[in-house]
Amino acid sequence: MRFGLVLCLSAVSLAAPTHFLDHAYDWSDELAEFYGKISQYINTAKHNIRAPSACDVSKIALPSYASGLTSPDGLKPVYVALGRGTQNYTCADSSSKTAPVAAGAVARLYNATCIAANYPGMLETLPNLAYKVTLPTNEYASFPPSNIDLMGHHFFYDATTPEFNLNTTPDKQHGIVMTKKGGSIDAPSNALSGEHGAVAWLYLTTTDGTVGNYKSVYRVDTAAGSPPKTCKGMPSAFQMQYAANYYFFGE
Structure with a gap:
């Protein structure tokens, strides 16, 4: 329908x-x-004439259900982004004795900061919806179903360095966030699994090369993205679609 x-x-x-x-x-x-x-x-x-007319980032908080990750104590929320793209993997061969190896990720980041500030319950739902929607052909177009604007791109600078480039256009320069993995927890059992399960939730800390006052990034509310358990029948390199929410914190 x-x-x-x-x-x-x-x-x-x-x-x-x-x-x-x-x-x-x-x-x-x-x-x-x-x-x-x-x-x-x-x-x-x-029925509430005092409903906010702008987004107040100070109201953003990491969801309580992400308590298994290191807390952003002492840090301030900066942005929240909906990520939609692929988790990438490689296989040394196509046998059942070989397991896929993670080879980074590529995703577009859409600015969900105001949704996070005012309607966090709605934000939790977005990755599950986004996973089922194809990315717009126009790379700079807003993303359905919420029509939020492109904020930047996520990819790996090298094999171990997740990068979040938030400089979308000349008039939208939000910085560059270079990170390393600081911790992870399994996605909850009720996460949207996709073909083979939802990727883990992550705590990332910033590293040299970061442009902007960023200190940590959290990947939560993941939908799909995990590879099959073995490489049986798989090509040497492949991608799994995924979506997630990314919380950016700074000083």
Whole structure:
């Protein structure tokens, strides 16, 4: 079943420089939940004249269910991004005795900061939706279903250095975040698994080469991305689609 919906939200009902849900999608339980939350927020905003009209990043907090990761104590939230792309892997051969080896990731990052500040419950839902939506052909286009703007790109600078380049255009320069892995926990059992499971949640610390006052990055709310357990029948290099939320903290 396919449908289209134009949903116009005023500043009082959605405190973000975005609009929602004006593309056509396949119906799913995740979309039903997403729509339900939007309906609740709009109804609340209609009865609350003090609803925020801008996003206050000081209200952003790492979700309590990510407590297994090192806490960002003493640091301030800077941005939150929805990541959508691929986790990349290699196989030495195509036998069942060989396991895939992680070979970095490539993803576009979309600015979900205002959603995180005002509607964290909605943010949790986005990766599950984003995983099921194909990236726009135009690299700089906003991303459905929330039509949030491109913020930057995630890739690996080298084999062990995840990079987040947040300098999208000449007038959108948010810095460059070079990181290394500081810790991880398994994705929860209710995470969207995709073909072979959701990739782990990560705590990353910044390293030399970072441009901007960034100190840590958290990857949470992951959807899919894990490889098969063995390389049986797999090519020497392959990709697995994934989505996740990335929280950036600084001093």
